[in-house]
Amino acid sequence: MPSHDERLPLFAITAPGLEPLAAAELRALGMDVKEEPGGVSWSGTRAQLYDANLRLRTASRVTVLAAEFRARTFFELERHARKVPWERWVSRGGAVRLRVTSKKSKLYHEGAIAQRILEAIEHRVGALASTDVGRDEEGGEDEGDAQLFIVRFNRDGCTIRADASGALLHLRGYRQALARAPLRETLAAAMLLGAGWDGTAPLVDPMCGSGTIPIEGALLARRIAPGLSAPDREPRDYAFTSWPDFDVERWAAVVDRAAAEILPRSPVPILGSDRDEGAIAAATANAERAGVLGDVAFSARAVSAVEPPAGPGWMVINPPYGVRVGERDPLRNLYAALGRTLRERCPGWTLALLSPDHGLERQVGFALDEALRTSNGGIPVRLVVGQVPDEG
Incomplete structure (x- = not known):
């Protein structure tokens, strides 16, 4: 060996x-x-x-x-x-x-x-x-x-x-309840890291679906390794643990070191909301499986009713894309309403948006700069980031 x-x-x-x-x-x-x-x-x-x-x-x-x-x-x-x-x-x-x-x-x-x-x-x-x-x-x-x-x-x-991984690494194990158009855990984490959020300022997702962005945010804020995203903090399975020369003691030391870094609670408020009550039920169940239910406040409400904590903080959102014919006009209105709500309620905050379309981004009504390009469900998307202006 x-x-x-x-x-x-x-x-x-x-x-x-x-x-x-x-x-x-x-x-x-x-x-x-x-x-x-x-x-x-x-x-x-x-x-x-x-x-x-x-x-x-x-x-x-x-x-x-x-x-x-x-x-x-x-x-x-x-x-x-x-x-x-x-x-x-x-x-x-x-x-x-x-x-x-x-x-x-x-x-x-x-x-x-x-x-x-x-x-x-x-x-x-x-x-x-x-x-x-x-x-x-x-x-x-x-x-x-x-x-x-x-x-x-x-x-x-x-x-x-x-x-060496076995199941794909986005399969942390907690996301079993799904809402419409679920976001992969790896992409949710990429949105947070790409936007510059590091777990030291409030985080809000007002279109949270099954809760992937807030949950990944809670894991990041508490310094929980994604492989330990379970209530008992036992690691998920990996292919390398079945290799003939697998080093059990070295693996145990790696896990123990990661577990020792975990904070007891999120140091900042993390909020997730969605107008769909079924999505909030799914998000709550997923957060419980990830062992971060106490770190995220979920609520069923429209975007226009969002109540951000004292900021400034980050608003990180994966909005609907509208890839089918006939969806464009309602989406323009949604993006415009999002921009108005943010300017009224979240001046000085940072918005990070996963966007498939420059035209929809423009409806938000303030400057957004590209942070990264990737794809989501086969759709080319950009993460765009900008500061919400003060309407006053």
Whole structure:
């Protein structure tokens, strides 16, 4: 077995546009990282691998580079694949999932590539309990116990990454009750961090839906690692805990250190409201599962009835997008009403808005600057941020 002090080639996968935020998170943890398209790379210890999975708020997965080589024939692929130390990540009789893509390469048949990879794995670890092959590297919501390998061919160069996370990292475990158009936890955290909110000023979301933004805000304000977002503060499951060389003691130390940083309560008011009473019921249940129900005040009310705490603070909102025909006029009115309410009730506050459309942003009635670009549910969106002017 390799030394537990060795440095591993690590890569945290993010949604497009969130790379700088994940990089900043990792640097705050003391890691020397490099931003790349689609994520952040660094050479890290086993403890850093565990830490990144437990603490990253804006990444989708953390992976380890298993192999990197060039292959223009299946013979070359087989020769290289048999040298990969698959036994580091797969136990005898284990289960494996492959996500294979090939672009501009001599080996273009993804199914045939997967077949050779699986044969190479079985050559080193023996027969596998089950296998699954697909193209979508994110996979489904329920990942099961199979070890994922992400295989990418590009211009005859092959990279193979072993997934260390298991279920996608946005699946913290608390968001079981959903309202309409739910927001991923990673994107909610990205909105907060991208807007510059750090948990030291009040936070309000007047269109909170199932409560993801206020809940992520409470986790951030209390310094709760997202992997500990449960009432008992026990960590969620990760793929690396099933690896043959998993270091139980080192993992326990990482978890204990993160748990010791948690504040007993949010130091600032956090409010979530929505006109839909069903959404508020869902948000309340989710906050309870995250162990932050006492940190967020939820209420059913219209945006025009919002009652912000003493500020200034941050208003962070994921409003409706109106992607269907006939929704534009009502949405213009909604955005305009939001702007009026903020100017009347929240002068000096910071507004952060996830927006699909410059025209809708303009209806708010004051300057908003782009903080980041990404997508939400396949829709290109921008996080725009600005200070609410004083009407007086």
